[in-house]
Amino acid sequence: MAENKRLRTDLDLAQQRIAELEAQVSTEAIPTLVLDPKATQGTEASKYATQNASLTSTSKPLSFAAVATKGKDAPAPKSKAPTRRRKTTARQMEAIHRRFVPVAAHHDYEYQAA
Known part of the structure; x- marks a missing residue:
């Protein structure tokens, strides 16, 4: 019981300190992050550097309607x-014709007489 009472008083003291x-x-006391508007040196010399385009x-x-009909x-x-x-040579034409021969009704191997 004594330990429970001590823990409760410590908790009350901690909550008071947190409130203070x-x-x-x-x-106002928290510093705000201010970004430097200048880009880092080194990339600015590149032709791929980002360009500051004015959005206004x-x-x-x-x-x-004007935008839709623009193009x-x-x-x-x-x-x-x-x-x-x-x-196209005769040999190429033969190869093309062999490629586009209709498929046989049966799928067995068949000897071709040349």
Whole structure:
């Protein structure tokens, strides 16, 4: 019982001390983290360095309809089909025809007479 009573008084003292410390602490006393606006040296010389783009625009914001129709006037780029530089040889044509022969009705091995 005596130990229980002692622990309770210690707890009460600790809670009082916590309340005193919380009262002393003010938000102005806590230092705030101020980031240096300058980037670290070394990366600034790189052509891949981040650019400081201004996000503020002097023009008024565009409507949704204006943004949606912005790219509609430009025609779609036409892709040119690749052209062969050399004519397909007879041997290549034979290989192509062998590749696209229809599958036999049965799946057994079959000798081909040449």
